[in-house]
Amino acid sequence: MAAADGEIDPAQRLLNLMLALSRTRHRLTRDQIRASVEGYETAPAGVSEAERGRADASFERMFERDKKALRSMGIPLRTITDPAHQDDLGYRIDPDVDMPPLDLTVQDAAILAIAAQYWTSKAMKADARQGYAKLVSAVEHEDGPALPFGGVSTSGSADVVAALAEAASLRQVVSFEYASASSPTRVRTVEPWGIVLRSGVEYLVGWDVDAAAERVFRLVRVQGKVKPRGEPEAFDRPATLPLGSLADDADVATATIAVRPEAGHALRRRGEVVGADDGWDVLEVSYRHADLLRAEVLALAGAARVIEPADLARSVREHALAAAEVARG
Amino acid sequence: MADTSRDRIIRMLGMVTYLEANGPTPVAVLADHFGVSADAATRDLWALGTTGFPPYLHGELFDFDFDALDEGLAVLTESLGVTQVRLSGQEAVALTGALATLVAAGTAPEGAERLLERITGAFGGSVPVTVLAGEDGPSADVRQALAAAITAGRAVRLAYVDANDRRTERVIEPHRLVAIDGIGYVECWCRKADDYRTLRLSRIESADALTEPVSHAPSQARGFDLERTFEATVVLSRSARWALEDLPGAAVTVGDERATVTFGVTDPAWAARRLLAVAPQLVSVEPAALRDALARHADAVLAVQDA
Numbered sequence: 001m002a003a004a005d006g007e008i009d010p011a012q013r014l015l016n017l018m019l020a021l022s023r024t025r026h027r028l029t030r031d032q033i034r035a036s037v038e039g040y041e042t043a044p045a046g047v048s049e050a051e052r053g054r055a056d057a058s059f060e061r062m063f064e065r066d067k068k069a070l071r072s073m074g075i076p077l078r079t080i081t082d083p084a085h086q087d088d089l090g091y092r093i094d095p096d097v098d099m100p101p102l103d104l105t106v107q108d109a110a111i112l113a114i115a116a117q118y119w120t121s122k123a124m125k126a127d128a129r130q131g132y133a134k135l136v137s138a139v140e141h142e143d144g145p146a147l148p149f150g151g152v153s154t155s156g157s158a159d160v161v162a163a164l165a166e167a168a169s170l171r172q173v174v175s176f177e178y179a180s181a182s183s184p185t186r187v188r189t190v191e192p193w194g195i196v197l198r199s200g201v202e203y204l205v206g207w208d209v210d211a212a213a214e215r216v217f218r219l220v221r222v223q224g225k226v227k228p229r230g231e232p233e234a235f236d237r238p239a240t241l242p243l244g245s246l247a248d249d250a251d252v253a254t255a256t257i258a259v260r261p262e263a264g265h266a267l268r269r270r271g272e273v274v275g276a277d278d279g280w281d282v283l284e285v286s287y288r289h290a291d292l293l294r295a296e297v298l299a300l301a302g303a304a305r306v307i308e309p310a311d312l313a314r315s316v317r318e319h320a321l322a323a324a325e326v327a328r329g
Numbered sequence: 330m331a332d333t334s335r336d337r338i339i340r341m342l343g344m345v346t347y348l349e350a351n352g353p354t355p356v357a358v359l360a361d362h363f364g365v366s367a368d369a370a371t372r373d374l375w376a377l378g379t380t381g382f383p384p385y386l387h388g389e390l391f392d393f394d395f396d397a398l399d400e401g402l403a404v405l406t407e408s409l410g411v412t413q414v415r416l417s418g419q420e421a422v423a424l425t426g427a428l429a430t431l432v433a434a435g436t437a438p439e440g441a442e443r444l445l446e447r448i449t450g451a452f453g454g455s456v457p458v459t460v461l462a463g464e465d466g467p468s469a470d471v472r473q474a475l476a477a478a479i480t481a482g483r484a485v486r487l488a489y490v491d492a493n494d495r496r497t498e499r500v501i502e503p504h505r506l507v508a509i510d511g512i513g514y515v516e517c518w519c520r521k522a523d524d525y526r527t528l529r530l531s532r533i534e535s536a537d538a539l540t541e542p543v544s545h546a547p548s549q550a551r552g553f554d555l556e557r558t559f560e561a562t563v564v565l566s567r568s569a570r571w572a573l574e575d576l577p578g579a580a581v582t583v584g585d586e587r588a589t590v591t592f593g594v595t596d597p598a599w600a601a602r603r604l605l606a607v608a609p610q611l612v613s614v615e616p617a618a619l620r621d622a623l624a625r626h627a628d629a630v631l632a633v634q635d636a
Contacts, residue, residue, distance in 0.1 A: 011337035012376050018338075019382050019411065036383040073335055074417025099346075099413040100451045104444075111428070111438050118427035118508070128427060130339050131420030133363060135448070137343035137413040138350040141362040147438045148479045150516075151431050151508035154577055161426075162419055168457035169418015179583040181568040192457075197426055199463035200510030201575055220574050220581075241459050248461075265490040266465070269534065292464065295606035300494055301598075302629030313634065320630035323608035327624035 010066075013039025017066055018075060018093060027080040027090030034059055067091075071232065072166060073130075099134060109136045110144035118151040123162035153200065157219040161195055161202050163226035164219070168192040170232035173209065177223040189229060190215070194241040205241050216244045248288065255293060256308040257283050263303035267296065282307065294319065339413075340365065341373050341380070345391060346413040348405035356401045367401075374403055381409060416448075421456040425449055429460035434513035435467040435530050436506040439476075467513050467530030472506070474536040475515050479503045484520070484541045488534040492599055497521065501528070502543035510577075518545035561600060562591045562615045569610030572603060587612060597622035605630075 016038045021028060034040045040062065044055050070077050075097050080090045104112075116132035119125045155161075160176075167174045174192055179185040191207040202219040258280035259267060271285035287293040290312055297304045297316050306313040340363045347362065348354060360370035374393060381390035392407035416424070428445045431437035449456055478485045485503055490496045499521035507514050513530040525548040563573060570588040574581050579592040594600045601622035604611060608627070614620050 008379075009334075009337070009376060011334040011341065012380050014334060014338050015341060015380050016383075018414075019380070019409070023382055038380075038383070038385055069334060072417060072419075073338065073414065074420065075414055097414045099415045102447055102451055107440060108444050111441050111444055112424065114438065115424055115427040115431060115441075118430065119423060124423050126333065126335070127417075127419045127423035130335055131416050131424045133336070133339050133343055134413050134416055134420065135424070136362070137346040140351050141347075141354075141358050148476075148505045149431070149436055149438045149507070150505055151427065151434070151436060153427075153430075153510055155510060162423070165419040165422035165457060166417075169422070179567070181571070184585055185583060194457040194459055195422060195426065196459045196461060197430055197511065198461040199512060200430075218571070237455070237457065241457075243459075243461075246461065262496065263494055265494060265496050265534065266532075291606070295602075297634075298605040298608075298626075298630060299602035301602070301626045302633050303494065305630075305633045305635070316630065317634045319605055319608040320627040320634065322611065323605050323623050323627035324631065326608065326611045326614055327620040327627060329620075 008039045014066055014069055018070055021091055022093040024092055027092045029088055029090045104135060104139050106142045106144045109139045110147050114147060114149055119153050119158055121158035123159040127162055155202060157202055160219045160222045160226055164192045164204050165195055167228055168194055171235055171237060172232045173229040173234050174226050175229050176226045178217060179221045179223060191235045193237045196246055203246060205244060214242055214244055216246055252286050252288055254284055254286050255306060255312060257285055258305050258307055259283060260303045264300055341377055342413045344373060345408050345411055348403055349408045353402055353404040356403050359403055374398060416452060418457060421452050422458040425456050426458040426460060430511050431508050433460050433462045434508035434511055435472040436508040436513045465531040471530060471533045471536045474538055475503050475506060478538045482543050484539045484543055486537045486539055489528060490532045490534060502545050504547035559594050559616060559618060560591060561594045561619050564589050564612040565607060566610040569607040572607040601626045
């Protein structure tokens with residue numbers, strides 16, 4: 001039985017398609033889907049070739065959209081080829097798509113509601129909202145506790161995150177224009193392995209297909225849209241995401257820094273006062289990244305100076321000289 | 330809220346799951362739970378009544394007590410054994426990424442970490458998102474003291490170092506712990522400033538709860554309310570633009586060798602410090618007010634720093 005009485009809502013058609021494909025024993029072909037699933041127009045009888053062609057094309061477009069919609073909902077639609085008729089594609093949904101029981105409490109739902117509000121960009125917001133609705137489906141409706149917590153992301157690249165998260169989940173290759181620090185803007189083709197979030201900055205770790213190497217991409221540098229390339233399940237993601245340059249594995253060194261009394265509070269908290277020098281307190285501070293420590297000393301605008309190591313001291317002075325030159329023209 | 334097909338199909342599956350778990354439920358409650366109007370919820374339930382398995386005969390459609398539904402009560406009589414579907418990868422990234430960000434920022438409610446583990450575990454542990462702690466996370470003591478004081482409705486005495494390295498003692502009335510772009514803050518009424526403030530947790534050196542109750546209600550405004558004094562335009566070599574590109578509202582134009590970044594400046598001294606970090610890569614700085622601040626900072630450093 002197919003719909004004869006006009007179009008039904010796309011959501012209802014999708015649900016019918018999902019149910020039909022999840023209960024079929026083997027598979028359903030496109031023709032079977034078109035003939036049996038409520039919501040699709042059957043092939044019209046007794047019309048001209050041209051009209052039939054248009055109806056067929058319209059079904060194909062609708063079915064392609066629906067396949068994509070189900071996949072993007074996290075419902076893997078498997079393509080099953082009949083060994084006897086290779087051209088004759090069939091489809092099935094495996095029975096493992098149900099939400100596993102999580103037995104969430106009202107408190108859990110309240111925490112999730114805060115997390116779901118974190119994203120403000122369109123695509124991430126929709127993903128969070130839909131994930132939240134799925135997770136709290138079975139939680140009994142009660143006024144949850146008003147939790148004094150919150151969060152918000154103002155990131156302009158969060159929708160890039162959403163597109164890459166989808167591609168990484170589907171294991172689909174993507175391409176995007178990327179303006180790197182060191183080379184001209186060009187299109188990168190990447191197997192997206194995983195998103196990394198650190199202090200509000202978003203990264204992608206993946207395999208750069210052209211460079212044939214692991215790469216870390218800073219997502220604020222992605223320009224324009226992320227485009228999927230080819231079919232899902234095109235590669236395997238590594239079990240442990242290699243963090244590359246994001247790994248905090250730099251060696252720890254010690255610097256000797258003089259700070260004015262009542263200044264350099266952050267340095268004092270991390271370091272140890274080891275002496276005094278003509279009205280300055282002398283600290284020993286351990287650090288991993290010289291550029292971060294240099295920025296911290298520079299930011300103190302004369303309330304701190306580097307004693308050791310000498311190359312750090314020199315680099316602080318060089319930065320100040322360069323700044324003075326740019327500022328005075 | 331833009332109601333997409335995805336929203337609707339998730340909600341319809343959600344209603345079946347909810348009713349299966351919780352029994353007959355007023356439509357108004359169901360509507361509230363899924364964040365739609367009672368009319369929309371009623372339409373969803375009626376649509377479910379004509380949805381199911383081919384060939385859609387009796388016992389192959391979701392079924393309700395439709396007389397009860399007319400009275401505003403949802404009673405599911407046939408669920409077809411169907412239940413909510415698992416999270417998609419991007420839904421898992423959005424939710425667990427946000428939860429883990431709140432945890433890393435020190436602004437997650439009690440129980441968030443365990444919840445995060447359960448969701449990730451249910452997803453097979455393969456959610457393609459990793460959240461790393463930042464360089465300067467808040468101290469656990471400060472975080473706990475503030476969370477406890479918020480719950481108890483008590484004022485707190487803070488030792489706080491502001492962005493200009495000024496250390497102050499102040500009494501605040503803490504309202505909420507919030508993560509803004511992955512960084513943890515406390516929203517509060519500050520008795521010293523006699524105004525609402527959003528203070529960065531990692532700059533709080535100590536927090537001691539007082540017995541005094543809070544006297545000001547939380548502000549309705551969220552996050553920062555900073556006045557921009559001017560718009561800055563900085564040209565620098567493209568390899569140095571990381572220093573500026575994450576500034577809120579920054580617009581970056583990238584050329585072959587150089588990048589041009591425009592951003593709003595509230596505090597010229599603060600912006601000057603940011604520029605100092607990449608000074609050798611700077612090409613030009615506008616307007617003059619920002620150049621002056623940069624020159625003052627550079628001179629102050631040169632006065633004390635031997636090579």
